[in-house]
Amino acid sequence: MNLLSVSDDHNAGDRAVTIKNLDLTYITTVEKKPTFRQALTRTGRKTREVRALEGVNLEIPYGSVLGVIGSNGAGKSSLMRVISGIIPPTSGRVEIAGKVSTLLALGVGFNPRLTGRENVILGGLAAGLNRAEIEQQFEEIAAFAEIGDAIDSPMKTYSSGMYSRLAFAVSVVVEPDILIIDEALSTGDAKFKKKCLERIKSLRSHNRTIIIVSHALATINDICNDVLWLNQGKIMMRGEPGAVIAAYKESLHVAASPSADEDV
Ligand SMILES: Nc1ncnc2c1ncn2[C@@H]1O[C@H](COP(=O)(O)OP(=O)(O)OP(=O)(O)O)[C@@H](O)[C@H]1O
Ligand SMILES: [Mg+2]
Numbered sequence: 001m002n003l004l005s006v007s008d009d010h011n012a013g014d015r016a017v018t019i020k021n022l023d024l025t026y027i028t029t030v031e032k033k034p035t036f037r038q039a040l041t042r043t044g045r046k047t048r049e050v051r052a053l054e055g056v057n058l059e060i061p062y063g064s065v066l067g068v069i070g071s072n073g074a075g076k077s078s079l080m081r082v083i084s085g086i087i088p089p090t091s092g093r094v095e096i097a098g099k100v101s102t103l104l105a106l107g108v109g110f111n112p113r114l115t116g117r118e119n120v121i122l123g124g125l126a127a128g129l130n131r132a133e134i135e136q137q138f139e140e141i142a143a144f145a146e147i148g149d150a151i152d153s154p155m156k157t158y159s160s161g162m163y164s165r166l167a168f169a170v171s172v173v174v175e176p177d178i179l180i181i182d183e184a185l186s187t188g189d190a191k192f193k194k195k196c197l198e199r200i201k202s203l204r205s206h207n208r209t210i211i212i213v214s215h216a217l218a219t220i221n222d223i224c225n226d227v228l229w230l231n232q233g234k235i236m237m238r239g240e241p242g243a244v245i246a247a248y249k250e251s252l253h254v255a256a257s258p259s260a261d262e263d264v
Pocket of ligand 2: 076077078
């Protein structure tokens with residue numbers, strides 16, 4: 001397997017993800033002005049429900065790069081967690097046709113006390129590769145990440161950009177059918193971001209599916225062919241990137257501000 005050669009296992013238009021009537025409610029405990037005694041005895045607690053996703057229906061075909069946008073707390077990360085199977089939906093159905101690789105919050109799945117090399121091997125094993133396959137790919141992963149000798153240092157000594165470089169290298173080496181990226185590109189420098197975007201375009205041209213959550217609207221506009229706007233757990237709009245991004249910006253009343261689509 002070579003990072004640059006991706007096989008075509010899917011036909012464009014085949015369905016990668018199907019979501020029907022999805023609801024997700026988080027239940028957390030909160031205390032209303034607890035007294036010291038209540039805090040000790042754990043009385044006076046109430047449960048609070050947060051409806052993170054409500055009535056979401058979505059079909060994502062192979063061969064598409066779907067951008068997911070929306071305000072903080074809109075439910076974007078929650079939707080990614082449900083699609084990747086990290087949390088079950090409260091109700092509704094999620095059907096996935098293929099192998100999902102996720103690049104969610106930075107460092108998920110990495111053990112900071114282990115070196116980059118050790119984490120790559122563990123990550124590969126978790127993704128179902130055998131040790132021989134991983135060793136064969138290791139040099140390629142390290143070359144893609146371009147972090148030099150740091151590959152043999154504990155990951156707790158890494159900068160956040162180094163962290164995401166290695167995470168991205170691992171997530172693409174397993175040749176996912178569906179790649180989910182939640183804000184993980186924002187810490188990479190310009191050169192690495194460019195390399196990641198090229199890799200994303202290559203996956204797309206081989207009929208893989210990529211879902212990218214980002215507040216960097218210019219990047220979304222540049223690489224996505226389809227955009228979903230979430231607002232308070234519901235789909236506000238979905239379709240052609242320019243139109244959806246314009247409507248989202250309009251809703252923020254920042255359409256005239258050039259900083260709104262500046263990439264971070
Ligand atoms: N583990 C959790 N427990 C309870 N509530 C949660 C949990 N995770 C998220 N929420 C709540 O669910 C809602 C959606 O959060 P989510 O993280 O999906 O938003 P987001 O669109 O990814 O936001 P951001 O742009 O800030 O990353 C928010 O109201 C949030 O407070
Ligand atoms: Mg989020």
